[in-house]
Amino acid sequence: xxxxxxxxxxxxxxxxxxxxxxxxxxxxxxxxxxxxxxxxxxxxxxxxxxxxxxxxxxxxxxxxxxxxxxxxxxxxxxxxxxxxxxxxxxxxxxxxxxxx
Numbered sequence: 001x002x003x004x005x006x007x008x009x010x011x012x013x014x015x016x017x018x019x020x021x022x023x024x025x026x027x028x029x030x031x032x033x034x035x036x037x038x039x040x041x042x043x044x045x046x047x048x049x050x051x052x053x054x055x056x057x058x059x060x061x062x063x064x065x066x067x068x069x070x071x072x073x074x075x076x077x078x079x080x081x082x083x084x085x086x087x088x089x090x091x092x093x094x095x096x097x098x099x100x
Contacts, residue, residue, distance in 0.1 A: 005058055006050040026050040036067055043067060056083050063100055072100045 004022035011018050029047040033040055049061045062076040077094040081087040 005052055006060070008048075023050075024052065034067065047072075053079075057081050061100075070099075074098045074100050 005024045006026040007020065007022040008026060008028060009018060009020045027047065027049050029044045031042040032045050034043045035041075036043075044065050047063045047065070049059075049063065051059055053059050058080045060076075060078040061074055062078075063072045063074045065072050075095065075097055077096075079092045079094075080090065
């Protein structure tokens, strides 16, 4: 059994290569090109943070960023409890938006 808590698989559309990363703590971001103040730049539009909480639950937070906003906005919090056989919820998805 894989001992890592999280795995991400990245597949670029232009090639059949697969990048797979497994870890106990994982964070990645997706940047896209924008125009701001008349110049092009890469902007971190989306980040995903994966960690184990003190309770043992695994948490993935999805956060979006916009240069026109006052700050980042969490759009999803997804939890699982793989080490709690009494928990009847496989995956809990909270889609409430909250400032981070």
